[in-house]
Amino acid sequence: MFINGCQVEIRAGETVLETARRSGFQIPSLCYHEGLGAYGGCRLCLVEVEEGKNRFLAASCTLPARAGLRILTESQPVQKARAQVIALLLARCGNLPVLHDLAERCGVPQDLYPRLVEDECILCGLCVRACEAVGGRALSFTWRGIKRKVSPPFEKPSEECLGCRACAHVCPTGAIKVEEGPVSFTLLRWKTEHTYVRCRSCGRPFAPLRFTENFGTILEGGAGVSSGTGAGTAAVAGALAGELCPACRRSLRARELSRTAAKR
Ligand code: FES
Numbered sequence: 001m002f003i004n005g006c007q008v009e010i011r012a013g014e015t016v017l018e019t020a021r022r023s024g025f026q027i028p029s030l031c032y033h034e035g036l037g038a039y040g041g042c043r044l045c046l047v048e049v050e051e052g053k054n055r056f057l058a059a060s061c062t063l064p065a066r067a068g069l070r071i072l073t074e075s076q077p078v079q080k081a082r083a084q085v086i087a088l089l090l091a092r093c094g095n096l097p098v099l100h101d102l103a104e105r106c107g108v109p110q111d112l113y114p115r116l117v118e119d120e121c122i123l124c125g126l127c128v129r130a131c132e133a134v135g136g137r138a139l140s141f142t143w144r145g146i147k148r149k150v151s152p153p154f155e156k157p158s159e160e161c162l163g164c165r166a167c168a169h170v171c172p173t174g175a176i177k178v179e180e181g182p183v184s185f186t187l188l189r190w191k192t193e194h195t196y197v198r199c200r201s202c203g204r205p206f207a208p209l210r211f212t213e214n215f216g217t218i219l220e221g222g223a224g225v226s227s228g229t230g231a232g233t234a235a236v237a238g239a240l241a242g243e244l245c246p247a248c249r250r251s252l253r254a255r256e257l258s259r260t261a262a263k264r
Contacts, residue, residue, distance in 0.1 A: 001069045010065040017045050017060040025073055028082070028102060030089075030172045031124035032061040036133055041125050043085045044102075048072040057081055079106070087112040093119055096173050116146060120175035121189075123148060127167035127176060135214070136162045138190070152190050161187070163194030163208030199245035201252075212242035 001010050001019060008023040015038060020027050030042040040062040047060045050070035057077060072078060086103050091113035093099060099122075103110055123141070128150055131139045138152050138160035152158035168176040168187065179186045183205055184195045196205030197212050244252065 001065055001067060001071065003071045004073055010067065014065045015061055016047060016058075016063040016065050016069070016071055019065040020047075020060060020071070020073060027060055027073055028106075029061060030098075030122060031126055033126055033130075033170050036126065036129045036170070038062045039125050039129060042089075042122065044082060046078055046081050046085070048075045048078050082106055083108045089122055091116045093117075093122055093173065096120060096122075098173055119149075120173050121150060122173055122175075123150065124172060125150070126170040126172065130166040130170045131161075134162065134164050134166045136160050136164065136166075138162075138192075139167065152192070157190060157192040161190065161192045161194075162211045162214050163187075163192075164211050197242070199248055200243040201248040202245060204245055206245035207242075215242050 001008055001016075003020055003023060003025050006023075008019060010019050011022075014022075017027055017029065017032060018034075027045050027047065029045040031039050032045060038061045040059040043059060045060045046057050047063075048071070049056055049058050049063070050072070055077075060071070060073075083106055086099065086106055086108045089096075090099050090103060090108075090110060094110070094115045095118065100110065102108075125141070128139045128141065131137060138158040139150055140153070142149055142151050142155070152161065163185075165178060165187070168178050175189060177188045179188055184193050185208075186193045194208040194210060197207055197209045198205050
C-alpha cells in the first residue's frame, strides 16, 4: 500500500489508520480506540483514497488496508473535510481543549459556526462501545438531531452500570467525570453512585461492589475453569479478586508460593 507516495507494509486485519500510524503517519482521530471495534463516528480520520481513476474520501479507521491502495493523508480535500469536521464539533462543544488544540494544529478558525449546544460530549460513542465490551450495556444513544445524547435508559441511574469506569477511561474529551468519596464514587454524567467493596483482609475500599458481584457471576458461569491444579488456583485467585484488594492478593500469592517452595 502507498501512503503519501511512500510504500508501506500492510498486516492482515489492519485498517488504513492502524497501518498509517504504525508506519509513522499522523492522522487525527477521536472515536478510535485500539481496544474497541471501529465505528467511524467522528470523521476526523478521513483520508483520500486513489483507486484507478477514482478518488474519494473515506474514514481510515473503518477502511481495511489492502495491497495496491494509494492513500493521501494531507491532500487539499482531506484538509478541507477535516477542517469542516472540527468546525462542526466546535459548534457543539466549543469549550473543549482537545478541539481547540486540533483547530490550532489544522488552522481552523474557532468561530466558523455559531455555538449550537454547550456540551462536552462529541457523540463519538466510545463509552457506549466500552460499556458493551465490559458487559454492562448501561449506555446507548438517545434522541435525535441536535438533542442526540448518550445516556442510560430514561436518563436514570442504571442497574446495568457495573461501575467499571470504562466509559470515563475511554472518553476522549473528559466529559464523563467521576466524583470520589470515601466509601463510594459517582459517575456525574449518569448520576450513578457506586459503593466500594472493602478488602476482606485489610479493610480498605478497593472496587465497586456491583462490579465484583458481576465478576463472581462471570467466574461461576466460566465453563473453561476445570478442576486441574492450574485452573483451580486461577479460579481461587479469581474468586478472591472480588474479596481482596490487589495488594492483599499479591501478598497472599507470595505466601502461597513460598510455602510451595519450602515443601519441595
Ligand atoms: Fe475514524 Fe472517528 S476515528 S471516524
